[in-house]
Amino acid sequence: MSTNITREIAHWSDGKGFAGTSGNTAPVTNPATGAVTGQVALASVEDARAVIDAAAAAFPAWRDTSLAKRTQVIFTFRELLNARKGELAEIITAEHGKVVSDALGEVSRGQEVVEFACGIAHLLKGGMTENASTNIDVSSIRQPVGPVGIISPFNFPAMVPMWFFPIAIAAGNTVVLKPSEKDPTAAIWMAEL
Numbered sequence: 001m002s003t004n005i006t007r008e009i010a011h012w013s014d015g016k017g018f019a020g021t022s023g024n025t026a027p028v029t030n031p032a033t034g035a036v037t038g039q040v041a042l043a044s045v046e047d048a049r050a051v052i053d054a055a056a057a058a059f060p061a062w063r064d065t066s067l068a069k070r071t072q073v074i075f076t077f078r079e080l081l082n083a084r085k086g087e088l089a090e091i092i093t094a095e096h097g098k099v100v101s102d103a104l105g106e107v108s109r110g111q112e113v114v115e116f117a118c119g120i121a122h123l124l125k126g127g128m129t130e131n132a133s134t135n136i137d138v139s140s141i142r143q144p145v146g147p148v149g150i151i152s153p154f155n156f157p158a159m160v161p162m163w164f165f166p167i168a169i170a171a172g173n174t175v176v177l178k179p180s181e182k183d184p185t186a187a188i189w190m191a192e193l
Helices: 045-063 067-096 100-118 120-124 159-170 185-192
Strands: 011-013 016-018 025-029 036-041 127-133 136-140 148-151 175-178
Touching: 011 045, 011 185, 045 175, 067 100, 067 120, 067 159, 067 185, 100 120, 100 159, 120 159, 148 159, 159 175, 159 185
Parallel strands: 148 175
Antiparallel strands: 011 016, 025 036, 127 136
16 A cells, blocks of 8 residues: 655645644555545644634625625536536545446436526525415525535545535535545545635
């Protein structure tokens, strides 16, 4: 088994990477070759709190951003992802061990939710029903709730996060994503995108 370490994988918050305070790391291994391809920073409680606090601090401004601008962010992500999905599939293959066709399938399943989030504006309007019962009107108001936490398993490192974050972001929420330490680069790659 090779231990040729090629890169350090940091945490991501406020649009930039940071190593964290714990000083602890875990190896990221290519299952096909057994080679250690990187070291991922493991978060301390303080690191987790800092990321959650940053998401909470960013929330009011993002909540108040127009729905049109929020969905434009998702449209832009969709276009970048479409142009570079092969790159993401290669990352999944290198860290998870899926064959490229399966990795591309995973990306495609995630892209379906990104597409849905691009058109979510009409679903976020809320609604009004008059006389839902005798002399009772019902109204619903859709509002962002704050930072959304996502804990992603190792078996679908791109698809599972894409099931959640595009909708959360389009709806006006900020996101804290904890990917698996076994294959974290797909999540970091999407955040950088």
